[in-house]
Amino acid sequence: MVPKRVLLLLLVTTLGLRCARNTERVALDEPITPPGTVEREPYLVTISDTSAVLRWSTYTPEQPGIRFWAEEAEGDTTELVLEEMGRDHTFQMLSLLPATEYTYQIQINDTLWSDAAGFRTFPKPGSKEPFAFLAFGDSGLRSAGQLAAADQLNQEEAALIIHMGDVAYVDGTVQEFTDNHFGVYAPLLKRVPFFPAPGDHDLRTAGGAPYIDAFTPPGGRPSSDSPLYYSFTYGSVRFISLDSKSSEEHAVEHGYLGDPSSEQYQWLLRQLSAARADPNIDWTMVYFHHPPYSASTGFGGHGSDLAIRRTISPLMDGYRVLLVFNGHDHDYQRSRPIRGNALAEDGEGTVYFVSGGGGGRTTFRGTGSDWFTAFSEQLYHYLRVQVDHYTVRIEAVNVDGNVFDEYEVTIPEDQRKTWTREAEPLALPGVGADEAAGTGGEAAAGSTDTGSPPQSPPPGTPPDTL
Ligand SMILES: [Fe+2]
Structure with a gap:
């Protein structure tokens, strides 16, 4: 019974x-x-x-x-x-x-x-059951393009949605969130949870109060003290959502990702370390608004955020984050695998996606291409990501529901779970190679199967609180 x-x-x-x-x-x-x-x-x-x-x-x-x-x-x-x-x-x-x-x-x-x-409900952490999630950014304008993409999105079956920022244009007001987001995706949002990262437009009103009010669960997120960055787990995937907004001002403040002494950066280090040490986690996927690799430099294009590239990309290298999702530029871009700010083999480097074609632009004037570009196109779209244990398949879908680009990556056999014990040294900004190697190596040797973090954060970092 x-x-x-x-x-x-x-x-x-x-x-x-x-x-x-x-x-x-x-x-x-x-x-x-x-x-x-x-x-x-x-x-x-x-x-x-x-x-x-x-x-x-x-x-x-x-x-x-x-x-x-x-x-x-x-x-x-x-x-x-x-x-x-x-x-x-x-x-x-x-x-x-x-x-x-x-x-x-x-x-x-x-x-x-x-x-x-x-x-x-989500499966228990560590579950290997296949699942799909949706990803898009720069959406909330209530443009014809957004509505067309929403017609497709609202029909999707997925376990969750991640959003790479600019949920509501132009100023992130209460009314804009109501009209340009909740009013557009209601059929989807009533059955699929939505995990956003804030974009610059989302935080323009009252310090982001309408955004925070709309998307923060009661009592906040268990993984973070901030309503603007947090992590969560689905099965064997650890998602990390960051606030890159403050990089725009190039100011050293509470959450500035480009400052290694900032609270958010230190929190990110602990998150990456904990995810790598967690035997339940196969994938760490990171998403935020401002792209460290973007070839959009034409009309309305922002291009690469070099401050983010300098500070965050070494962490993606050091912790073997294979997939990063960004927005801000209103197009679709898939990078080639990048490691050490150079091209790498599949499975050996990070692929950076820019998916900023959610509908936040009414006209397109072309996108660009750079040494890191694998595919680039300017159109309304979203991403459908299918996770099947060690393999992830990303499909870029246009407003007709057709897949116009796809990419599949499998964790190389010799890297599965050995990440938790034999990760390469982490090159921290401002830290010499020998020193960085000593930090990573010593920590790697000290890690065990019990899930303790294998890598010590920089001096002054509080103990891991996960
Ligand atoms: Fe933006």
């Missing part, structure tokens, strides 16, 4: 609530919410292997509720209705089963339930 699963659901804005367990199966064709009630359709702020956070907003204060169930939980439905009125509604579902399909409906004003929607 299957033990009764207790599905715990917490309300974030909890004050006076009533909770009921309903064992009756909910009909999927019950009435939908009245038109004009919901300002932001329900969207998944985050999902893990045991939890999910759902959020939506209404134009006027309403009384929200939610009910959800898993098919395999023997028909049990958890239902919760908040007695407090409000406009922004956040429900955190905890103690969920991993790799399980859930169905939910939201309620407005204690009467009508929405259409049913579904999501799938």
Whole structure:
């Protein structure tokens, strides 16, 4: 007999609530919410292997509720209705089963339930089950190009979405996020979690408050103290999302990626070290807005961010990060494998993708090519990335749903998991080669199968807190 699963659901804005367990199966064709009630359709702020956070907003204060169930939980439905009125509604579902399909409906004003929607919890960390994720950037303009790409995206089946910044043009206001993001991708966002990295436009209003409010789960991300950079795990992939915005000002500040003493840089070092030491992790994928390798120098093109290249690319080399995803330039670019700022063999270097064709430009005037360029084209598009254990396949998809570029990389056999024990020395900016070699070598020798970090961060780095 299957033990009764207790599905715990917490309300974030909890004050006076009533909770009921309903064992009756909910009909999927019950009435939908009245038109004009919901300002932001329900969207998944985050999902893990045991939890999910759902959020939506209404134009006027309403009384929200939610009910959800898993098919395999023997028909049990958890239902919760908040007695407090409000406009922004956040429900955190905890103690969920991993790799399980859930169905939910939201309620407005204690009467009508929405259409049913579904999501799938992540598998347990270390799972090797194949999965797909979507990646794009520079999208939120509500242009014809964005809407055309969204028509394709909204039909995709994927485990998660990463976004490389500039979610909402022009200034990242509350209204722009509502209209240019949530209003465009609602069919996708209600069933697939969205993990953004901030772009320059996203942080223009009130220090990025609308962006932070929209995408930060209650209590923040468990991997980071900052709402602007964080990591998460799906199966055997560790995703690391960074805030590269401050590189634009070339200022040494809290999160400046180009400054090795900054909090974000030090956090990144600990993340990379922990991911490499974690026996559950096969891949580390890093994404942020400003591209260290970009050949876009024509009209509206930004080109390579050399500060980021100098500071971040050595880390990608040192920790064997094979895939990096960027935006900012409004085109599609795939680099050749790069290691040590030179070309490398497949599987031996990092391939940098620029995927900034989400819709943030209404006209195109061509892209460029440089020594590192493998493929470059200026068009609306997004990336579909399929992970199958040691092999990852990236497909670039146009607004017609056709794949116009594809790239596949497999972790070389002699590098699988040996990364955790025999990684090459990390060349830190400002550190001599001998010194860097000593740091990496000593740490590598000291690593074990227990998952302890194999490489000591630079002096002054706090202990790993993961
Ligand atoms: Fe940008």
